[in-house]
Amino acid sequence: MQELTTLKLIERISTLLRAEQRKKYSALGLQPVHIQTLDYLASCNRFSDTPAAVTDYLGLTKGTVSQTLQVLERKGYLEKQQDAADKRSVHLKILAPGQKLLKSITPFDVFIKAEQAIANKQFDSITAALYEALVALQNVNGTSSFGQCKNCITFSEENDHYYCLLMQQPLDQADIEKICREFISVTNSGLV
Structure with a gap:
């Protein structure tokens, strides 16, 4: 051995x-961090679907997560929704194209x-x-x-x-x- x-x-x-x-995602115009973010958001509960939670979970900087979320939002994979009770909080919701993307690339x-x-x-x-x-x-x-x-x-x-x-x-x-x-x-x- x-x-x-x-x-x-x-x-x-x-x-x-x-x-x-990298090979698979670059063909889609994405980076691994984009898919990791979507995958996390598809798995987390409503208390953990915030930019801060994504930052903590992936162990990235706020700036990297912010840029990642902008790309995903621009591509129509997720949207930001203001918290109904606390207007300062934002929740991240995967849209149908994001769900479809996740299903098409894993495993x-x-x-x-x-x-x-x-x-x-x-x-x-x-x-x-x-x-x-x-x-x-x-x-x-x-x-x-x-x-x-x-x-x-x-x-x-x-x-x-x-x-x-x-x-x-x-x-x-x-x-x-x-x-x-x-x-x-x-x-x-x-x-x-």
Whole structure:
């Protein structure tokens, strides 16, 4: 098993998610924050549908949320409504086009396919499950693994000398501990 910590696996999976989001949302003229905002508003109750709540939930600045809300309002995905009791408060309501947009973009096909690829496997740890999820996501998405050299199928060690068979280059101790974009896992090679 590749020696990656749970945190590194989560970070790499998150990176793949963000890349998939950017690709999908930019085709719609939107950014991930726009969809995250709509998704939050579709999930929150009437006490939490305010700009301040969006700011807190997404962990963003007031300025970023304000700009995000302006874009979504201009595109006809949401509207601001003044609170009936407290005229200083504003509630955010998703309009029908915003609801339709949310239904059309989630979930990501790449994640559905990756989940199907690992659905029936048993794992002995969260790290093992995350590693398999990462490999499945990378296979489905056609992205590089970026694994440690020492765990790559093209890594060679003979008499305490390290060598990359793919790049036809010698490796030193520091090289084998670092990640490489040319990494090929046993799973990716089709040998499993």
